[in-house]
Amino acid sequence: MxxxxxxxxxxxxxxxxxxxxxxxxxxxxxxxxxxxxxxxxxxxxxxxxxxxxxxxxxxxxRPDIKRGKFSMQEEQSIIQLHALLGNRWSAIATHLPKRTDNEIKNYWNTHLKKRLAKMGIDPITHKPKSDNLSSADGHSKCSANLNHMAQWESARLEAEARLVRESKLRSTTIPSNTTNTFTPKNQPQLPPPVSMTPAASPCLDVLSALQGVWAKPSAINGQGRGYTIDLESPTSTLSFSDNNMMAPTISSFSMDTAAPFVSTEASSWLSESSGGDFAAGFTGMLSDEANEQNSADRCEDSDNAECGSCVDVEESEGEEDDNKNYWSSILNLVNSSSPPNSPPPVF
DNA sequence: AACGATAGCAACCGCGGCGCC
DNA sequence: TGGCGCCGCGGTTGCTATCGT
CATH class of the missing domain: 1.10.10 (Arc Repressor Mutant, subunit A)
Structure with missing residues (x-):
């Protein structure tokens, strides 16, 4: 047949x-x-x-598609998510509102992959190419640990993607009485993605923890109602508003900071399995990027060539150093993590 | 100005998963 | 329970624009 x-x-x-x-x-x-x-x-x-x-x-x-140049933050997200999930573009796309998997895939293949290769980083393993030779020893354990976490995150993303798909299906297969089914006001009120509801999420949500740290100061709600993770998208759904969380600062990032995003069980497992260095690794990893992002965020028009605050990523003099710092921090994180000595917690 | 090389991106193709019967 | 059909994903292709010589 x-x-x-x-x-x-x-x-x-x-x-x-x-x-x-x-x-x-x-x-x-x-x-x-x-x-x-x-x-x-x-x-x-x-x-x-x-x-x-x-x-x-x-x-x-689709009317809810954002086109045009990817922001620094979107690039970061793609790289981070790719390190975690590999070529699972649809799963990656669920964390980048308004971007399609095809667009992300193309951007990765034409820009990011080359950039990493240029930095001497294997775009598949996200490790320095020279390190691949030594992966037979401790690194394999670290990879296993990361993969372990990735599997969980992966499973969660799949569930999340299914939710999104089902939601979209509902909104597209059931015609509205109005002329445009896809205007925001006509969007059905859907449950937010699992990772965006930390209080309710039973899952280990490393990505949300990261996103919490990435949240830009400019996007923090001054009323103290919560804060929004702004991926340069004014209509981003990535928001927290149901508690009184203060925006974490880079310097104060810790497991406590991540706590709102990570369930108790996951948090303790995370600490345990990473020997306490997990947060430290993230902290270091994020510092340089966050600082850079803060300066980039001062201007809303990154295409404005005359704006001194905007730094062309491709041409920035400090780019190479920053990237090295960034990736060495990722490696520190990976290297400092020990394999889980306990089975994954049952959430 | 012409031509070739390269980059960027839209679209296609084939496969696997899932749901229905 | 297995066959079948549909959908979505990821890899790949091919066209167009841009750049360099």
Whole structure:
């Protein structure tokens, strides 16, 4: 039994989409939701494969897509997440609001991968290339430890991605009475992603802990109601508002700081399995980047060539040193972590 | 100005997972 | 419970723009 083709390819158009096709697809989805992608092309009057329509929609036409240059913070997130998750672009994309997996994948392949390689860091293992030779000893343990954590995070991300997918499905398959299903005001009130609800999250959420530290001072709510993790997105859903958490500062980062994001069990396991150096590793890792980010954040228009506060990442004189510090800190973190001597806590 | 090399990105392809029957 | 169909993911391709000679 061979796999049946996803669609009858005879007479179907391929290649770049025309604006007319875009309009048809947009109009149809706005009115009816996408429903079955397979059936959509016929209903929408498009000579395209359903798969092609889905791709065009998810990667280009969706109104909640942010296009353009990636911010420093987004780059950081991608690198961090890639170190943790590997080439799992969809999982990475769930942590970068408004960015598509395809866009992130392309950005990684065309920019970040090369940049890491240039720094002498293996973009696959995220370790200095020379270190790979010595990975047979202690590093393998560290890798195992990191992988262990990655597996958990991975599983959580998958669940989170499923939630997101289901939510999107609800919002796209159930047509709204309004003309545009996708305007923010028409977005159904969905449960926030698991990692964004630290108080309720039963999971070890290393990424959230990191994000807590990355939260920009400028994004901190002055009313003390909470703070927002602003990935340079004014509509980012990454926010905390249900408790009185103060924004952690880089210098004060500790397991206590991470505590709001990490369950008690996970926190103790984390401390235990990292020999207490986990937080220290993160602290060092984040300092340079955070400082750099703070200066970059002073300007909202990073494309403004005349703005002295904006530093072109590619051309910054200190970039290489900063990156070295950054990655050596990551390595410190990895190297200082001992393999878990206890099974993962049951959350 | 012309041509080749390279970079960037949109789109395609094939596979695996999941749900339904 | 296994077959089937659909969807989504990740890898890859190919086109276009830009840069260098």
């Amino acid at each position: 061979g796999r049946s083709p996803c669609c009858d390819k005879v007479g179907l158009k391929k290649g770049p989409w025309t604006s007319e096709e875009d309009q048809k697809l947009l109009a149809y989805i706005e009115k009816h939701g996408h429903g079955s992608w397979r059936a959509l092309p016929n209903k929408a009057g498009l000579q395209r494969c359903g798969k092609s329509c889905r791709l065009r929609w998810t990667n280009y036409l």
